[in-house]
Amino acid sequence: MSDHHGHHDEHAPHQKPTDRECPCCRVCECYRDESDEEASSHEGHHGGGGHDHGGIVDHSGHEQMFKRRFVVCFLLALPVLYYSSMLQEWFGYTAVQFAGSAFVGPVLGVIIFAYGGVPFLRMGAVEARNREPGMMLLISLAITVAFVYSLAAVAFEIGEPFFWELVTLVVIFLLGHWIEMRSVRRASGALDELADLMPATAERIDESGDTEEVSVDDLSEGDLVLVRPGANVPADGVVEEGESNVNEAMVTGESKPVEKTPGDEVIGGTTNQSGSLRVRVTATGEETTLSGIMRLVDEAQQSKSRTQVLADRAAGWLFYAALGAAVVTAIAWGLAEGFGLSVVERVVTVLVIACPHALGLAVPLVVAINTSLAARNGMLVRDRIAMEEARNLDTIVFDKTGTLTKGEQGIVDIATTDGWNEDDVLTLMAAAEGDSEHMIATAIREEAHARGLSVPSTREFEALEGRGVRATVETDISVGTGESSAVQQGTTVYVGGPNLLRHLDIDPGDSLTAFADEAGSRGQGVVYLLRDDEAVGAVALADVIRDESREAIDALHEMGIEVAMLTGDSEDVARAVSEELGIDTYFAEVLPEDKDEKIVELQEQEQLVAMVGDGVNDAPALTRADVGIAIGSGTDVAVESADVVLVENDPRDVVSLVRLSRKSYRKMQENLVWAAGYNVFALPLAAGILAPIGILLSPAVGAVLMSASTVIVAVNAQLLRRADITA
Template structure:
């Protein structure tokens, strides 16, 4: 387990900003048997830094007051004077030196690793700016007594500290998804003992196989299976599904979800780090810690900016010396250049967007394991869906039915339900589900009998009732005509299985059954087409069945009768045509294909969140969430680029101004004003990143 040192130990806190770790170290792994305890402390890193910068800002701000009051320049600007006494001229410089060593020290400490690694970046630039301002101020006191430039250095450090405090605050708020998730887990659970008594225990004391009591309105303490009770559970915080989910005996529940009105007894199947919630938190944390290409670009830009700033400062010094000679004004120009070059906005541009987009994804049931996968999703032009369990529900259901004259659907379903009542055949289960959805109760039957290879026979109110397929009609020597015949032909064309119910030697009803296509599949494919993304389907089913599903959904390319071990070859086939391919599968037999694809998207159940082969995991088996991935990818990338353009564009404009390009027309930028502009650009970048929260994802449940 990683141990965090106390917040007061500034050196540890400051290391958070060192060099490449400016991505805000979201990636700390917490390994603890108690998910609640293990992850609850995630906020320490950000809140610790936030408090440190906040405290140093307020102390430095208070110390700045006497610096300003005893500055001759400020006094002449605002027309006031302070009483003079022995040593009064040292009050300003004295407090300014305190500010430099107290307020400026974190930046100096964090620059050391960058310099040691010969990778100058954010902290090196900030340290260069405040050190130059400090040395310049000391020089100014002796070279031009009474000019007192210390106030500029003091306000510069104040602004730097304020900017960093705001940055840490923004990142902490963006990363709040983890803390919110940690709060979902209760601290204790009610364990049912062998003699039926209920005892209160901490989550750390729960183990697999324990039975816990979940009272109405309380949180489920761990993943498990309901062994007694019935209730509606609110799973929105885990899956993004806004509607409560009905659960009864045999159903699985996820730790952290909220129980409705019913009382449940749950047998624990996963605790601590093995729970779905802990898995989700790990993935969110990993994603926020992993760098994207854009972040790497920002880090490189900070390095380039260091050398650009040094070069511009040198050129500025040479040109100003030529123009005015060796004057204090030359130093002021150089200092302003180095202050302006601080890439504060650049440092915040990407990490904040990363943190916000990852938490938006988690709220929408999209778990990003690999930042690059989300960033590159916007370039995908072909999506391959595995058919069974992804586009379809992986179970037989009644797709359509027709009844003969004199029969209504409910009466037919009631009788079919009675005849098929005890069969475990997938088709029988499909008919039962249809009957249950219609709310009908089974009719009374007797003399139940199975007819091998043909179907089932029973007696209802003295009449023989048969349920079976085409071979049943052959046995009974019955022909179909009119509406029944047309129904059969259409069902065959759609690759559906037809089951007939015969009463008193007449076909009373026909049921067309198929692997049920998810309601969301058609809309998902339509949305993908609107985004100019081609859709392919992979299945082990026959070509006939695959073509029928593809026709219904409007799929562009069909790969049928594909063995699981050959699925990745089909991905490679599309890639060889120059296509950027995303593969959507269940992550079990699709693992090689998910790995082969440019982006692997695993559709898991709520508890199967750590599928190693996928870069992105969808908590719910909802194809529409695939559309959300592309929308989030595009919105995130847009924000990153906007922020990079603003952060870099600011420097392109500000550096020449700092160098004094407009001095001939009487405009020069002071170091303190330069610092204000620098912090302003940081605030604009932070606000722009926060606007990402307004992104509306398709069918968003967030």
């Protein structure tokens, strides 16, 4: 049984991430050092210049720092390459000479090492202090060996320096890091896009009805604000006046605009489209839905998956393997050719090739894209491990009411006696129930409205407690096909259930009795229409099954996942819903406090189980399941008992979640295979195993290959964006 839910207690106040936790830093192992003259290498990253959205930070500072250093070092490297004696010999040209031209390579090499290489040295030093060797330490060793050897070669004339290779290494490392940071920034862009949704100002309406423009930060609960067409809603609230369509796509994943009328809730950051709305503020700042979503997205990007932990360990192992290979290479080449330039070249090449850039990027970049893609589709991931587990699910258990069904009564069947048709029965039922607030009355009126029926007015409405309603028709109407079907002004009609029939001592007749028996076997309730002491029609009502539920269950079956259902309803109701949807297993008459026991039953059968519920009554079961999914939480995104929160009440999002989990894991595996395979293949080449047949890799070529592997991993991860995860 899973026990990974202990983290749920940790989500209370959201802590601003430290540099060690930052997903951007996790990729490049770049940790803040206050002694950095450019503590602004993190500008906009963890402080001053960056956007801070409730503890969520912007990583663009890293990208800009590496871009700036790359451009400067690239320009300074050109003269070094031009005056390199080795390149002159290779390409058959003679560089223009001037007084001091011999010092172009050494001087610019030192500058490039200091400006472009020092960030890597500093990050490598942090890895060494933390005893967590990784790619930064390998880069530091590679460029330091090249730099020290080249200086010694110039100072003591012990050989040919290779400043051109040193500066090439630094430039390629900076380019690779810039590409990485750009990929991470784009992948993590969901937070920035969400933050940009919230407007800076709002139009607050005072008691006299006048409007004033105020900062969104100055809004308080209870304020009334005006939201004009085209403007973004400044805070969560309830519509008091006006009708409009609101685009909620960026928050809920719902592509179609949602109609809003007085009494409807609106979410801060969504876009008002057609009409003006007056909205009473119910939540501001950190309490808004948007802030909750951003916190969950940020938490997901910071949490590590099992695959990522494996990649981090592999990077550490690779450091020791590379160091060992470098030592063996140095000894072997030193014994074979003497300890000179060739030995240094081999050692530097081994260290460069072994840099686990691709390995370090393989998983975090997929995680960032996964989280962004999930958020765009209304799926908020709180636990990375649970997201990863979703790909292996054996059984998904759905709560029935409000999840597979709408949680409200609806008409599912209609029966009539001779001379009457369905519309006739609905017309009179809707008329009689016109003043009733009962949920059955609401279901009848909604069905009549959906059919476009013209409902006559009534008078002398009376609610018959426990039995139904009675009302008198005000106008003559013609219904049915026979004379007996005419309804004249002053006719009294009744609508009610079996208790009403018993109270009035009326026999519904064989056809309606058979209809009621069949409906009862399906767990449905029956309501009759009576006129002139005669039952003329009946409707069957049930908790309406969502059309989306059928699609979701069919899709899960196609994926090889079994579906179970939990409900507190009777055996008849549970069986009817289960048969209609094709559910594999159902548990009926289950009390909320006993739902987690059913999850345990399935887990004891060695099944990996997900629970899908509303996050309130289902909290124990959500926590007990291997993957807890809260569905239809709407504005309540901070469901502590769930691993994943689905903003929309759409069971098909569960299918999307499993598909995204599978596709993301496949990308992680592809990237890990490529990154690890590249090193296994390239390290022997770097050590010179093919030297006897004339194949040797220079440090610069090694750096190119290393950076190429990083780019391939980044591009492969980006392909996840094109994945179709919709049900």
